[in-house]
Amino acid sequence: NEESLQKRMEMINGATDSIDLAVWKIYDDEPGQKLVEALIQKKRSDSEMTIRVMVDGNVLSRDEGSIALVNRLQAAGIQVMGWKDNFHPMSGMHWKALIVDPWGDHPQSMIGGRNVGIEYNRNGRWRDTDVLYEGRAALGAFQDFAWLWNESAGQEGSGRARVPEISNDQRRNAAIDESLKAEN
Numbered sequence: 001n002e003e004s005l006q007k008r009m010e011m012i013n014g015a016t017d018s019i020d021l022a023v024w025k026i027y028d029d030e031p032g033q034k035l036v037e038a039l040i041q042k043k044r045s046d047s048e049m050t051i052r053v054m055v056d057g058n059v060l061s062r063d064e065g066s067i068a069l070v071n072r073l074q075a076a077g078i079q080v081m082g083w084k085d086n087f088h089p090m091s092g093m094h095w096k097a098l099i100v101d102p103w104g105d106h107p108q109s110m111i112g113g114r115n116v117g118i119e120y121n122r123n124g125r126w127r128d129t130d131v132l133y134e135g136r137a138a139l140g141a142f143q144d145f146a147w148l149w150n151e152s153a154g155q156e157g158s159g160r161a162r163v164p165e166i167s168n169d170q171r172r173n174a175a176i177d178e179s180l181k182a183e184n
Contacts, residue, residue, distance in 0.1 A: 004110075004112070004128075004130050005031055005034075005035075005116075007110065007130075007132065008035065008098055008110060008116075009034070009035070009038055011098055011100045011108055011110065012035075012038045012039060012042055012098075012100070013038065013042070014100070014106075015042060015049065015100045015101055016101055016104055017049065017050070017101045017103065017104045018049065018050040018051070018052075018099075018100070018101060018102070018103075019039065019042065019049070019050070019051045019052070019098070020051075020052045020054075020097075020098070020099040020100075020102075020142065020145045020149075020163075021039075021051075021052070021053045021054070021097070021098050021099075022053075022054040022055075022083075022093070022095055022096060022097050022098075022145055022148065023053075023054075023055055023096050023114075023115050023116055024055065024056045024059060024092065024093060024094050024096065024115050025055060025059045025060075025063065025066055025115050025116075025117070026053075026055060026066055026069050026070070026115070026116045026117070027065065027066070027115065027116060027117025027118065027119075028063075028064075028065025028066060028068060028069055029065075029117055029118045030118060031116055031117055031118055032065075032069060032116045032117050033069070035116045036069045036072055036073060039051055039053070039073060039076075039078060040072065040073065040076040040078070043076050043077055043078055044076065047077065050079075051078045051079065052079045052080075052081065052145075052149065052163070053070075053073055053078060053079070053080045053081070054083050054093070054145070054148060054149055054152070055070065055080070055081075055082060055083065055093070056082070056083055056092045056093040056094070057081075057082030057083050057084035057093070057152075058084070058089075058090070058092055059092065060082045061082065070082075081149055081152055081153065082152075083148060083149075083152045084152060085151075085152075093148065095144065095148060096111065096112055096113060096114060096115065097109055097110065097111045097112075097141045097144070097145060098110045099138060099141050099142045099145055100138075102139055102141075102142035106134070106135075107134070107135060107136060107138035107139065107142075108132065108133065108134050108138050109132075109133045109137075109138035109140075109141035109142065110130050110131070110132050110133075111130065111131050111133070111141055112128050112129055112130030113128035113129065113130075114128040114130060145163070149163045150163055
């Protein structure tokens with residue numbers, strides 16, 4: 001659990017172009033504050049970097065600690081989306097991923113079941129598995145992030161810009177190109 005948080009921090013610190021994060025909730029505790037601070041510091045060090053954070057809008061609207069963290073992100077110029085489904089208003093967004101530099105030289109994505117909080121990032125109550133993708137295979141996670149973001153951004157009154165999506169052919173060709181480069 002702790003290694004997963006450490007890897008996320010390494011990915012954020014090493015980002016050169018963009019960071020996209022989707023979680024159900026960022027808890028107002030040590031791991032949550034640490035991650036939020038890393039995102040803010042990254043934005044301060046490179047104001048042109050695109051950083052987007054998507055959290056479940058239902059949870060966000062009810063949790064004062066999460067609201068405070070999200071307000072800090074927004075004050076730093078980071079785009080935040082409280083994901084909601086207008087057709088199923090009680091549905092939650094449980095997809096969790098961190099995608100870094102999908103179009104850069106070293107794209108990475110980490111997908112799993114882990115939120116950002118002590119109960120997910122310290123050995124104890126929860127034990128989730130994350131999968132780290134490096135190379136063009138990370139584009140699949142980026143495409144999923146873009147779809148979720150754009151679904152919510154397209155709803156009336158969101159005021160959020162859409163994320164450019166990639167085609168299935170681009171994603172498939174990138175994965176094939178990456179696998180042909182592999183030694184095994």
